[in-house]
Amino acid sequence: MNNQPADQITDFSDRWAEWLDQTPLYFTSILESIAIILVLILLRFVILRIVNRRIQDVSTRYKWRKNLVYILGFVGFLLVGRIWFEGVGSLATFLGLLSAGLAIALRDPIVDMAGWIFLLWRKPFDVGDRIQIGDNRGDIIDIRLFKFTMLEIGNWVHADQSTGRVLHIPNHQVFNESIANYTRDIDFIWNEIEVTITFESNWKKTKKILDDVANDHLEDFVRNAEEQVRKASDSYLIRYKYLTPIVYSEVRENGVTLTLRHLCDPRKRRKTTMIIWEDLLERFQKETDIDFAYQTYRIYQNPMEGKSGLKPKKESASATDTEIDGEGGSQDTH
Numbered sequence: 154m155n156n157q158p159a160d161q162i163t164d165f166s167d168r169w170a171e172w173l174d175q176t177p178l179y180f181t182s183i184l185e186s187i188a189i190i191l192v193l194i195l196l197r198f199v200i201l202r203i204v205n206r207r208i209q210d211v212s213t214r215y216k217w218r219k220n221l222v223y224i225l226g227f228v229g230f231l232l233v234g235r236i237w238f239e240g241v242g243s244l245a246t247f248l249g250l251l252s253a254g255l256a257i258a259l260r261d262p263i264v265d266m267a268g269w270i271f272l273l274w275r276k277p278f279d280v281g282d283r284i285q286i287g288d289n290r291g292d293i294i295d296i297r298l299f300k301f302t303m304l305e306i307g308n309w310v311h312a313d314q315s316t317g318r319v320l321h322i323p324n325h326q327v328f329n330e331s332i333a334n335y336t337r338d339i340d341f342i343w344n345e346i347e348v349t350i351t352f353e354s355n356w357k358k359t360k361k362i363l364d365d366v367a368n369d370h371l372e373d374f375v376r377n378a379e380e381q382v383r384k385a386s387d388s389y390l391i392r393y394k395y396l397t398p399i400v401y402s403e404v405r406e407n408g409v410t411l412t413l414r415h416l417c418d419p420r421k422r423r424k425t426t427m428i429i430w431e432d433l434l435e436r437f438q439k440e441t442d443i444d445f446a447y448q449t450y451r452i453y454q455n456p457m458e459g460k461s462g463l464k465p466k467k468e469s470a471s472a473t474d475t476e477i478d479g480e481g482g483s484q485d486t487h
Contacts, residue, residue, distance in 0.1 A: 186233045193225045261325060265299040268324030272296055277327065283313075283335035283419050286327070289320055300324055312423035335419040338385045341378050344417035346429060348445075349410045355442040356409045360400050362440075363413050366432045367398035370425070371415050378416050408446025 204217045271277075278284045283292050284303070290313070291303030305318040335342060350359055378396050385391055398415040417425050437443050 182236050185236050189229060189232050189236075193229045197221055197225055261323065262299060264325035264328070265323050268327045269296070269298050271327060272301070272324065277332050278334050278337060282337055285333040285335075286322065287330035289322065291315075291320060294319075298324075312426065313419065314423055338388065339378075339381050339391075340418070341374070341381065341416045342419050342422070344415055344422055344426065346413045346415075346426060347410055348413070348433065349405060349408045349447075351408045351444045351446045354409070354444050354446075355440075356402065356411065358440065359409075359437075359443050360402065360411055362433065362436050363400045363411055364398070366429055366436070367400075367413055367415050370428055370432070371398055374416055374418070405446075407448060 200221060201218065204214055208214050208217065278293055280293050280296060283306070284290070289303065289305065290307045291305040292315075293301060293303050295302040300321050300323050303320050303322065305316045305320050306313045308316050308318075310316050348359065348363065350356060375396050375398075382391060382393050382396065396416060398413060401412045401414065403410045403412065413429070437445075
């Protein structure tokens, strides 16, 4: 009597094994797959209940939900895949097919990791550098396994100043986009300031003023740049013959344009431009023969304003006296 429950359990096990032997293999696999899925769904439900009770922060609960879906989905894929591939081949075959599938499905993350290795190995930029990649410009503030982060500059803000936006860019972009580094090896860029004066202004004096202002504010920076170029020439073929400021002259439709080309700190371009312009405005204000040119309309009278050698000759209105020779007589009447 005492062995009756055990006998019943043994009998049920035997019948269950016999039924499984008679059931097609694919049907058994379906049942096992459904059971695994139901267990994972139940597990997710229980974990989320615990999370919702103990965590009040909405963003943290959202991350828990998203990560839990990814983790349980991956575990379910492994378990269910192992069931269906057990009859086809060994575990090595399954893992090989799994790796191929993951390589296709997770192509971008894998390339992101390759980009991260490239950033560590070749170092086209590092944290603190100012770069442009594609259409995005900014200062690098973080580099991680799948992405790097920059503080944006430019866009609607002029003179390469910060917009306040943080850009997260996938690492695989380093293989697809060109990279311009403002501060790697050579910590300067070339900047240009254009000054347009009227044709009647003294352009030679203006050019001398531009030279003097540039030398007053940029002399120390030129010496530092020369040292940087000398060091960088050990790694790159850089041929900068002159690093001192230079002023170029050019005639435009509305006047004479003088362009000051000078070296500048990439992060101080706007400030340097402001200092130079303020000095120029003060000096130009003292000059009576220098005027800024701008888009306007004027009437030009060549006879009055043109050069003396180019003025049209005035017609000399000489009166012609006609002399009539003849005998003239007068008749007196008495």
